[in-house]
Amino acid sequence: MVHRHGDEPLTERAQHLLKMLVHRYIRDGQPVGSRAMTRDGGLDLSAASIRNVMADLEEAGYIQSPHTSAGRIPTDRGYRFFVDSLLSVRRESGLDADNLRIRLDAGRDTDSLVDSASNLLSGLTHLAGVVTLPRRDYGAIRHIEFLPLSERRILAILVLNDSEVQNRVIETDRPYSPAELQQVSNYLSLEFAGKSVGDVRRGLLEAMQADQQHVNSLMTSAIAVARELFADDGDTDDDFVIAGETNLMTFAELSSVEKLKELFEAFGRKRDILHLLDRCLSADGVQIFIGQESGYRAFDGVSLVTSTYQSDDQVLGVLGVIGPTRMEYDRVIPIVDVTARLLGHALKPDH
Amino acid sequence: MVHRHGDEPLTERAQHLLKMLVHRYIRDGQPVGSRAMTRDGGLDLSAASIRNVMADLEEAGYIQSPHTSAGRIPTDRGYRFFVDSLLSVRRESGLDADNLRIRLDAGRDTDSLVDSASNLLSGLTHLAGVVTLPRRDYGAIRHIEFLPLSERRILAILVLNDSEVQNRVIETDRPYSPAELQQVSNYLSLEFAGKSVGDVRRGLLEAMQADQQHVNSLMTSAIAVARELFADDGDTDDDFVIAGETNLMTFAELSSVEKLKELFEAFGRKRDILHLLDRCLSADGVQIFIGQESGYRAFDGVSLVTSTYQSDDQVLGVLGVIGPTRMEYDRVIPIVDVTARLLGHALKPDH
């Protein structure tokens, strides 16, 4: 990283060679030598010529050799170029899509869909699958119920969509009687039914308050309680579900116990992974982190292929696959893509 | 395992020697030779005499040698005898108990208490902590609410204890109107308030039904719905929380990636572990599974120290620690014991 000469664009030949090299390395897991590339490379060049090109590629930082007399392996930068410019994604077979559709059938509850998606990803790729829980402030409010716990503590129950239940303990600034709570709940249920939590949080509440200027005490109470209920207390308890982590234990490049430990600790901590996944929320389509690009040491040698999933143009979350940098991107990418689409579809509320 | 001579009881000396050997092996992780035992063994015997006794212990199946010229290591059977008959449990330091109490403070919700307990176990022992979720049919019913989803599907919301909410979609045999549901819910809330789900399931329902012989249609409806609601559909979605699994990756005896994979797959499958933990539910006090005793191949070389936890004499669940067979039982056992007590206490409903 001290100096980086080769910012001249790669020649056609160099690109083709890099592509072949990455493919071969992904397939065999062995450093690829000049000899091996003479055969199937498509180009009719001698090993010596290939060596020249490979020397250039090495200088430009796309490949490196583990030691003098081994072949070359791609660097993170090499993989990046490969993924961005050289990769032609396999179309998934129709069979896959049907198969997936069955296993990601709509009509089940959110949690089990997320679980299925995660398992699906890991099962199909033989890597680890991750799925963030869908953002919850998107669902349509169906019913609001309050239950007094003690003087000033109320258990609020919020029913969303089909059958999703959220509950939350809120503290009020004054005591409310059960009857009062009942009224408030009726009022809010009526008023907010069909709106999303996000909508309510994003201003509906203020609008009501401004418009009607507390025409009666019921409204005042309702708004006070609702404000507590919908307060965004920063506790956006994002979470994700991971499946098939143990698949990662079979890869030679991760087989040192220390690396595995580091990686699994990152899984357990959740924070780093979440942060990484959150970065994918903004861009849509498939996105890829390669090795150290993520900035986390535990991700050395590991890649992450992600996609957002959405329904009705609302981005709900991120899902993806974690595997060794040396993974079959051309096979994994469409799987992630399709799974994201199907999960989005299965989560569609009006289904 | 072909024949097992030594069913004669061990001599005093043999027991003492076994105890020393296990202690040493747990401390150092190295096979223990006759020479090493001459010093600190307390007995004043020559290496040769010790060799004789060790030969007896080996024949009786308590110890074995990895190869001809290594020392001896305990077998599962040896550990078992050690744990049952030779172990004197260290009293935990008072500091620990206070420290724990703070981190397992009552008044938080069940899930976070269970999480804390699991983390506590793994943090204190540097092993993996497991805690089953408390049995849920113990909590006192506080409120029952129904919400119509479609013609014959009802979302039932059950509020227990302080603020624990369960919900469940039930299918009815005929359509119910909202008003009707409201009546049913009022009736059931009144009738069942304070009772535990277990109580209701265990006969209260039948009693009501038999007693009153459907005096009116409301009762008939209520009982029909309640039957659905409290049906024990075998889906006792037992679950457990595990923490600190990665601690297990540092132990030499588990450092083969295949063994680790096997073990972590067992964690992920959950079924086997749950089955194992369920076996501990019956006996109370600390219980220990050593290595192959559990019957699962993944548990070769691994021990499980468990205890039930309970409040008000009601067994709520099981918690424990998973670690290599070569663990410091005398240190781990009191930790498990204390944690179980504190968790039980923290979960006490009337707190």
Place this chain on the structure above:
DNA sequence: GCTTGGCACTCTACTTCAGAGAGTGCCAAC
């Protein structure tokens, strides 16, 4: 000027060998 065969060089991986060290089992002596 690009391409190619040839060649010396380097580095890893594997095998073999020998010696050190640890521990045992057995035996004869106490």
Place this chain on the structure above:
DNA sequence: GTTGGCACTCTCTGAAGTAGAGTGCCAAGC
């Protein structure tokens, strides 16, 4: 019953040698 002695076995370590793979460079060829 206990002990010192001794031959034996097995693992571990390091050294040394060999085979194999791949490279870099150079001079010759198209």
